[in-house]
Amino acid sequence: MSGTAPRMLAVWVPDWPVLAHARAQRLAEGAPVALIEKGEVLACSAAARADGVRRGLRVREAQSRCPELAVLPYDAALDARAFEPVLAGLEQALPGVHPVRPGAVAVRARGPARYYGGEKAAALSIAGVVREHRIADVRAGVADGLFAAQLAARAGSPANPVVVVPAGAAGDFLAPLPVTVLEDPELVNLLPRLGIRALGEFAALGTAEVAARFGPAGARLHALAGGRDPRTATPRIPPRDVEALVDFEPPLEGVDQVAFGIRVAADDLVTGLLGQKLVATAVRVELVGDRGEASERVWLHPRSFSATEVVDRVRWQLQGATRPTGSRGGSRDAVEGGELRSPVVRVRVTPEAVDPVGRHESGLWGSGPDERVHSGLSRVQGMIGHRGVLTAAPAGGRMPGDRQSITPWGDRPVAARDRRSPWPGALPDPAPATVYELPREVMVEDAQGRPVAVDDRGMLSAPPAELVSPTGARRPLTSWAGPWPLEERWWDPEHARRASRFQVVDATGEAWLLVQDDGGWWAEGRYD
Amino acid sequence: MFDTGVLTGSSAAATDSRIGVRDGVADDARDTTVRELQERIRGMQRRSLDTRALPTHPALGALLPGGALAAGGAYAVADSTTLALGMLQGPSAAGSWCAVVGLPDLGAEAAGGLGLDLERLVLVPHPGEQWLSVVSALIDVVTVVLVRAPAQANPRAPRVGEAAASRLGSRLRQRESVLVSLGDWPGASARLRVTESSWAGLGSGFGHLAGRQVTVASASRSWEGRERSRRLWLPAPDGRVAPVDAVTPVESAPRGHDTPHPPRPLRRVVASR
Structure with missing residues (x-):
């Protein structure tokens, strides 16, 4: 272990994720906002x-403490994406910027x-660079080692944003801090029970004993607590911008025209x-219409995109986005991406996820029969659209329609x-072999020809x-069972x-799954 | 009766003599024997030598010429999605890819319950105008294609033309795939239909659907106009396809602990209203 840690300068934006999400949602600055992950703040x-909301609080508890709280789900990708311009700005001002996490960077001092x-x-001047991105509160700290520098940045206040810990004084600076700053669940739990509450007390333990009790990870944290941080800044290599960006002047109406226009750019990408x-395993396609409306969607690929497949994705997204409303399935497709109501002026394709090409090389004799199936199915998708070829997976639910989750071929199945x-x-x-995509309207009559009704208590008329x-067409029923009430969500x-379910068998031996709700009777499935 | 072991010269001779002795006593039995022998000869005299048989559910194999799905063949199933899915069960369970074209209302859960591998099942619910090219593209890559041809504008006209069927037929033979059509198919090797069906487990106002016994009739050109029929559970109480004699009646079928019980009606129906 090296005795001296390099001098580091850490910059920290307090509450960066909140800021990023609030901006994406266009919430007012200063509004009470909480980001939720797994039901906790x-x-x-x-x-x-200020109203008492704390990290780790349950959503309901947080809302009861602060009723006007805006609750947003945490999106790590949005967090990182929003910080990207700040990072790029810093990289222009000084070399060797080490991104620690969104909202925190470090650099050798x-x-x-x-x-x-x-x-x-x-x-101060680096904090000034960050402030140019409409970020009011920026803190910075300088100390020996990354760990101490980050804590020094956190020790500042809006009035005094820069804390400089003199060289060699990192141990003294860290000693009074609580052990919770180590952010290791096991140690944070255990050390206070051993009577060790401050970093200084932890650092005073013998190195060998700590290594024997807590293993290499514990030994590393022990070194950090003593102000001996062996890490140095590892600057990221600024990613070279690879994207396919095509502007159309005049704007284009036809799907094929746009697809043709993007072809060369996709090849270059x-x-x-x-x-x-x-190679790209996911691409983000943005389409911008003449009136400024945009359609944006991420397309996934089970392996990696080729140029023609990128063009196909642009074409499918365009078909989905420009589909006239009211047509079949339009509402479902319009959810992903957004709608375009005017000719296309700009198409931008950016790789969303990339992988080393070595992992995607096909073997000398191909990658087995599934490769052939995939290319064949992609060809069918090219003919009838992305949503034309589907795969089904079992899911949970109470109605047969809920018990199957359908995803387009090539997409990763969503968590069902x-x-x-x-x-x-x-x-x-058994499950019905026919589950109507759109339930069929039917009528059910009793022996006197009156419609059968179910009252609020689940009684049949x-x-x-x-x-x-x-x-x-009339089908007499030979046997039936129900009503089985269903009251969901x-x-x-x-x-x-809220509905009642019935199984009925008609005189020809056909069995049906019927549902009665406020709208009347529906055939949900048929056991044929 | 005549067993299905290897036909040797001596047993054939014995059969011949028996037929001769019992003349007039068991015409039906003799007819059956003759028919089975003819079938066997025809099976041996295959025109194309390399017709491969696909793994087929044994209960359905008996209804197909040659005793199994033949690679390159087309089969027509009338009106029963479960029966059509049962045809796919054998190849799918053996690891082949299957595709379903033109059935937007397919119940994937039922397909999984019959024993199909959903991870190797591809659905093309709305092929639209291009259904022929979609089917032929799928024949290239998957082993079994279940297809329902779109309805024609003229309801009298057949759903699939002769020309289209023969074009797909040659591609099927080339790729050694199998096509199962829900609805008639010109030149199908066998036409299966459900002639009688009765559900078990449902009474008037109580119970729940548990299993169905059907009589499946099959007609094939190679049987010279005669039909074969068989009683099947479609589906059996465990969700699979099974011959009727192989499954105990539903009433005594043991139920596992994890089998969900049907939800009870809130109250018995009062009929005297």
């Missing part, structure tokens, strides 16, 4: 903190200190990535409802005797459902 704004004439001056020994969870009230096997289709007005 991950970060909150200063206004929320020696160079900037010489250039700006002193560590404090350097920290793929070969540009290949030049860096990378878990089949293994208990679904009390689900119908027992009379036993069902005939199934009548909208065309007037009453807390969610959008997905709430």
